[in-house]
Amino acid sequence: MRKVNVGVIGFGTIGTGVVRALKERRSLIAKRSGIDLVLKKICDKDLSRRRGFSVKNALLTRDYQDITNDESIDIIVELVGGIHPAKEIIIEALKKGKHVVTANKALLAEYGQELFKLAFRLKKNIYFEASVGGGIPIIQSLREGLISNRFEAIYGIVNGTSNFILTQMCEKSVSFKEALVEAQKRGFAEKKPTLDIEGFDSAHKLVVLTQLAFGKFVRLEDVFVEGISRISLDDIKYATEMGLVIKLLAIVKNEKDELELRVHPTLIPEGHLLASVDGAFNAIYVASDMVGDLLLYGPGAGQNPTASSVVSDIVSLAEKLDIDGNSQQFNFVQSPHIRRLRKIDQISTRFYIRFMAIDKPGVLAKIAGILGKYGISIASVSQKERRRARIVPVVIITHEARERSMRLALERINKLAIVRESVAIRMEET
Amino acid sequence: MRKVNVGVIGFGTIGTGVVRALKERRSLIAKRSGIDLVLKKICDKDLSRRRGFSVKNALLTRDYQDITNDESIDIIVELVGGIHPAKEIIIEALKKGKHVVTANKALLAEYGQELFKLAFRLKKNIYFEASVGGGIPIIQSLREGLISNRFEAIYGIVNGTSNFILTQMCEKSVSFKEALVEAQKRGFAEKKPTLDIEGFDSAHKLVVLTQLAFGKFVRLEDVFVEGISRISLDDIKYATEMGLVIKLLAIVKNEKDELELRVHPTLIPEGHLLASVDGAFNAIYVASDMVGDLLLYGPGAGQNPTASSVVSDIVSLAEKLDIDGNSQQFNFVQSPHIRRLRKIDQISTRFYIRFMAIDKPGVLAKIAGILGKYGISIASVSQKERRRARIVPVVIITHEARERSMRLALERINKLAIVRESVAIRMEET
Numbered sequence: 001m002r003k004v005n006v007g008v009i010g011f012g013t014i015g016t017g018v019v020r021a022l023k024e025r026r027s028l029i030a031k032r033s034g035i036d037l038v039l040k041k042i043c044d045k046d047l048s049r050r051r052g053f054s055v056k057n058a059l060l061t062r063d064y065q066d067i068t069n070d071e072s073i074d075i076i077v078e079l080v081g082g083i084h085p086a087k088e089i090i091i092e093a094l095k096k097g098k099h100v101v102t103a104n105k106a107l108l109a110e111y112g113q114e115l116f117k118l119a120f121r122l123k124k125n126i127y128f129e130a131s132v133g134g135g136i137p138i139i140q141s142l143r144e145g146l147i148s149n150r151f152e153a154i155y156g157i158v159n160g161t162s163n164f165i166l167t168q169m170c171e172k173s174v175s176f177k178e179a180l181v182e183a184q185k186r187g188f189a190e191k192k193p194t195l196d197i198e199g200f201d202s203a204h205k206l207v208v209l210t211q212l213a214f215g216k217f218v219r220l221e222d223v224f225v226e227g228i229s230r231i232s233l234d235d236i237k238y239a240t241e242m243g244l245v246i247k248l249l250a251i252v253k254n255e256k257d258e259l260e261l262r263v264h265p266t267l268i269p270e271g272h273l274l275a276s277v278d279g280a281f282n283a284i285y286v287a288s289d290m291v292g293d294l295l296l297y298g299p300g301a302g303q304n305p306t307a308s309s310v311v312s313d314i315v316s317l318a319e320k321l322d323i324d325g326n327s328q329q330f331n332f333v334q335s336p337h338i339r340r341l342r343k344i345d346q347i348s349t350r351f352y353i354r355f356m357a358i359d360k361p362g363v364l365a366k367i368a369g370i371l372g373k374y375g376i377s378i379a380s381v382s383q384k385e386r387r388r389a390r391i392v393p394v395v396i397i398t399h400e401a402r403e404r405s406m407r408l409a410l411e412r413i414n415k416l417a418i419v420r421e422s423v424a425i426r427m428e429e430t
Numbered sequence: 431m432r433k434v435n436v437g438v439i440g441f442g443t444i445g446t447g448v449v450r451a452l453k454e455r456r457s458l459i460a461k462r463s464g465i466d467l468v469l470k471k472i473c474d475k476d477l478s479r480r481r482g483f484s485v486k487n488a489l490l491t492r493d494y495q496d497i498t499n500d501e502s503i504d505i506i507v508e509l510v511g512g513i514h515p516a517k518e519i520i521i522e523a524l525k526k527g528k529h530v531v532t533a534n535k536a537l538l539a540e541y542g543q544e545l546f547k548l549a550f551r552l553k554k555n556i557y558f559e560a561s562v563g564g565g566i567p568i569i570q571s572l573r574e575g576l577i578s579n580r581f582e583a584i585y586g587i588v589n590g591t592s593n594f595i596l597t598q599m600c601e602k603s604v605s606f607k608e609a610l611v612e613a614q615k616r617g618f619a620e621k622k623p624t625l626d627i628e629g630f631d632s633a634h635k636l637v638v639l640t641q642l643a644f645g646k647f648v649r650l651e652d653v654f655v656e657g658i659s660r661i662s663l664d665d666i667k668y669a670t671e672m673g674l675v676i677k678l679l680a681i682v683k684n685e686k687d688e689l690e691l692r693v694h695p696t697l698i699p700e701g702h703l704l705a706s707v708d709g710a711f712n713a714i715y716v717a718s719d720m721v722g723d724l725l726l727y728g729p730g731a732g733q734n735p736t737a738s739s740v741v742s743d744i745v746s747l748a749e750k751l752d753i754d755g756n757s758q759q760f761n762f763v764q765s766p767h768i769r770r771l772r773k774i775d776q777i778s779t780r781f782y783i784r785f786m787a788i789d790k791p792g793v794l795a796k797i798a799g800i801l802g803k804y805g806i807s808i809a810s811v812s813q814k815e816r817r818r819a820r821i822v823p824v825v826i827i828t829h830e831a832r833e834r835s836m837r838l839a840l841e842r843i844n845k846l847a848i849v850r851e852s853v854a855i856r857m858e859e860t
Contacts, residue, residue, distance in 0.1 A: 021720065028763070029578055032573075032577055032645075032761055032763055033760065033761075034759050034760075034761060129575070135720070135721035135722065136721075136724065137567070137570075137571045137574075137575025137576070140571070140575050141567045141571065141575075143462075144567075144742055144745065144746055145567025145739070145742050146567070146738065147463060147745050148451050148455045148458070148738055148741040148742065148745075149738055150458070273703070273707075273727060276701070276703055276706050281723075290451065290565070290737065290738040291565035291566075291728060291734070292728070292729050292734075292735060293711075293727075293729065294565065294726075294729075295727040295728065296724075297703060297725040297726075298721060298723060298724040298725065299721060299722050299723065299724075304719075304720040304721070305720060305721045307578075307720065308576065308578055308579055308718075308721050309575070311577065312574055312575050312577050312578065315574065315577050316574055319750055320749055320750060322752060329464050330462060331461055331462060331463075331464060333458070
């Protein structure tokens with residue numbers, strides 16, 4: 001049986017899951033794939049921490065160059081996370097003739113172009129199944145399962161923390177803050193949750209998905225990002241009344257060969273499959289020209305699901321290695337179709353808008369008048385009853401409207417003395 | 431760029447989609463995969479039919495041996511369907527040193543063991559993504575994405591015809607027959623729909639999935655099969671009232687290293703993701719030990735989705751070919767874990783039972799008495815009101831009960847003079 005030697009750099013949560021799987025499932029994997037994966041070395045700065053199982057001392061090192069310099073190693077798994085030294089490790093590994101497996105979405109979002117181009121030049125591959133959607137085989141599906149497809153759009157719930165919080169708010173009728181605390185208690189949110197709740201983690205993953213599906217390198221700055229921290233329980237309740245659900249979606253759409261890239265809370269119909277994705281789960285909806293609609297759902301994080309994806313990358317790479325250690329390469333086609341990226345101002349969606357307005361005659365006429373002036377037409381209005389309240393919520397659903405028009409209209413409306421607050425949430429029907 | 435030569439046998443609906451994709455997307459596929467797929471020959475008995483695009487005459491043949499005997503061809507695509515001569519074509523192709531791609535679930539369900547063993551002995555692969563779930567990359571996900579996982583259960587909506595009919599009944603409040611006619615009108619059901627509506631097509635697919643996931647060759651006869659033709663609109667309505675949905679599920683479960691294999695109409699909670707799978711769509715729910723819950727959803731049939739899966743198999747095989755035309759092989763591990771297959775009588779589920787009974791005192795006591803005698807305990811009962819009716823429906827939900835006990839109890843109950851009809855539908859909570 002063919003042996004393929006593997007080195008793991010980063011022996012934290014995911015690394016521990018990967019090492020355990022390589023140890024305990026070596027024979028299962030060998031039987032299924034015909035490849036004997038040999039774990040040659042593990043690197044981490046902290047070698048004293050307990051991992052729940054024993055690893056031979058000879059396998060362990062604190063110096064990652066013990067792995068990148070080991071000529072017998074074919075595949076290096078980078079699970080250090082963060083930008084530095086993860087980037088340097090991957091570059092060195094590629095230059096030393098190794099293929100690379102990584103779960104590092106932040107690095108791929110920021111330096112993907114540089115890394116993938118280097119890998120391509122050196123005839124090596126970087127595989128990254130675990131960087132998006134945890135245990136969901138979304139990357140392989142896009143890269144191989146749908147290889148003959150042109151992609152039209154991807155809608156993803158790719159941040160489990162945010163989805164858990166929104167689900168809690170909806171099911172338990174609690175505020176954003178209470179739901180966040182609960183998420184932190186259960187280990188679904190970090191102490192500093194900004195990356196997750198403000199949409200940046202989703203944006204990282206969106207960049208990775210976009211590069212793969214649309215063959216275009218995009219930057220984080222090309223993604224419009226809005227998080228969920230300003231979503232109120234009221235808006236969730238009004239949405240529910242209208243048969244809608246609020247999800248933090250990462251969206252990329254090809255509209256007439258222009259790409260839209262955005263992450264924001266989004267109202268979708270409750271009958272939509274993405275609306276049923278609850279708790280810390282992830283799901284990615286892909287529209288492509290041959291297959292049509294495809295949805296993949298599963299755990300977006302966690303030691304074992306993520307380790308499962310890392311190991312599947314190792315096997316996939318190993319299967320493709322020839323005797324010289326080279327392999328067929330997936331190429332990020334620079335799509336000649338994509339003419340440009342749309343700025344957020346040029347994008348159109350339907351909107352849910354909630355105004356807190358003083359309850360007196362003529363309020364609605366004033367608001368509607370301004371919307372009309374900016375070419376925004378109203379699909380429905382409801383004034384939510386509040387007993388003896390001086391300030392009442394007015395909820396408006398618009399037809400499709402330009403972002404720029406909406407922004408300008410809201411600026412005008414917010415200046416009205418009768419309006420105390422306004423909230424706008426984009427809608428998607430797909 | 432490496433060239434890989436492909437021959438297509440069977441130029442019908444799917445074959446036409448495959449040939450079109452290979453023609454029109456050759457450069458897209460080559461850019462992405464680094465492999466130039468060359469369509470060398472196409473075989474069909476009927477070469478005169480219009481396919482909507484032109485194919486060079488030199489490519490066409492009526493004799494499949496022109497393809498199996500062509501030494502330059504690396505991969506043969508079998509899209510003839512049915513058992514004969516599809517089986518002979520695949521055997522001949524393997525013996526002549528070709529890898530094989532097929533969409534033929536009936537053949538794989540019946541002769542998979544023989545074919546896969548032959549392929550393994552000859553160091554060739556048979557790929558079959560298109561045999562289950564049309565455009566959904568379920569086979570690759572099980573084979574590669576989840577390669578380090580042990581599987582616990584698979585629940586699939588894998589027959590679009592049945593799912594379309596059940597969805598129509600539910601949404602339009604029409605009878606099974608009316609829904610079937612509508613499905614036939616729209617091209618979702620064949621004139622002779624038995625294979626689809628009686629569950630046999632789902633059983634074929636279940637056998638294919640089971641072999642792959644559980645590493646055990648099973649026969650069609652090992653699958654308990656019950657179709658949807660006896661599902662009444664009343665049962666769908668009562669289910670809806672209880673927050674349940676009826677789906678035709680193909681189920682394989684590993685219960686203490688014993689496999690359960692069954693296809694039957696199943697009541698599931700409306701909040702379950704599978705409950706939202708409507709119309710002709712398919713979805714496969716997979717529970718495995720590292721990833722946990724995974725669901726893949728997409729089109730279960732159709733020319734382009736199925737062709738997409740076939741082409742992805744061709745590329746996956748091509749990527750793994752070495753210069754001798756051999757490749758790494760997926761092996762169906764004969765799982766030493768699976769001790770035996772459970773017969774349907776030994777399986778336990780919860781049940782929905784509906785009796786049509788004469789409306790007089792003591793009816794329920796009699797029915798409940800018999801159920802109790804067979805150790806079946808009742809979770810809830812409701813007698814559906816029917817104005818001035820002499821015969822009324824009584825709906826009972828049981829706790830988990832053995833199939834055998836249920837069968838015997840129903841036999842007894844059906845003999846009661848007060849009972850005119852009984853219907854039992856299994857439930858799953860997962």
